[in-house]
Amino acid sequence: MKRLCLALALSLSSPALAEIETARDLMDAQRYPEAMEELLPAARAGNAEAEELIGVMYASGLGVEKDDVRAFEWYLRASLKGHPGAQSGIGWYYEVGRGMPAPDLVRAYMWYALSAIGGDPDAAISQEEVVKKMTPEQIEHAHVLIDDYRVWLYPFR
Numbered sequence: 001m002k003r004l005c006l007a008l009a010l011s012l013s014s015p016a017l018a019e020i021e022t023a024r025d026l027m028d029a030q031r032y033p034e035a036m037e038e039l040l041p042a043a044r045a046g047n048a049e050a051e052e053l054i055g056v057m058y059a060s061g062l063g064v065e066k067d068d069v070r071a072f073e074w075y076l077r078a079s080l081k082g083h084p085g086a087q088s089g090i091g092w093y094y095e096v097g098r099g100m101p102a103p104d105l106v107r108a109y110m111w112y113a114l115s116a117i118g119g120d121p122d123a124a125i126s127q128e129e130v131v132k133k134m135t136p137e138q139i140e141h142a143h144v145l146i147d148d149y150r151v152w153l154y155p156f157r
Helices: 002-013 015-028 032-044 048-060 068-079 084-094 105-118 124-129 136-153
Strands: none
Touching: 015 032, 032 048, 048 068, 048 084, 048 136, 068 084, 084 105, 084 124, 105 124, 105 136
């Protein structure tokens, strides 16, 4: 009953939120093509949660052909809107260099740090691991970038 009330409240308050909740249910049921149909309108309207979930689908090949470049681009859209989970995803892509010519530890560290600021509890662990592979110059450069993004993504933190 609670779930039904929540779904009804979401559908009345925001069609995009209802689409995302429906998409999550469809993903849980492994009905990925239907989930994508629910997510695309919300993502195209700029909803970061929908964009991040589409990134997950491309990263894992859930109902679509696995595509690291498309996954990265969907994660990036959500990341630039302050979605902490997508920011961690972007950090991981940079750390391992998946879907790109080479790893970029500076940007990996930056995105993990921004994700931690945004509230992702696992991002700090990832940040601690990537910093072990970095030079002091890389760390300093990453902090310059973090400061540039932080004031834009998280002006009150």
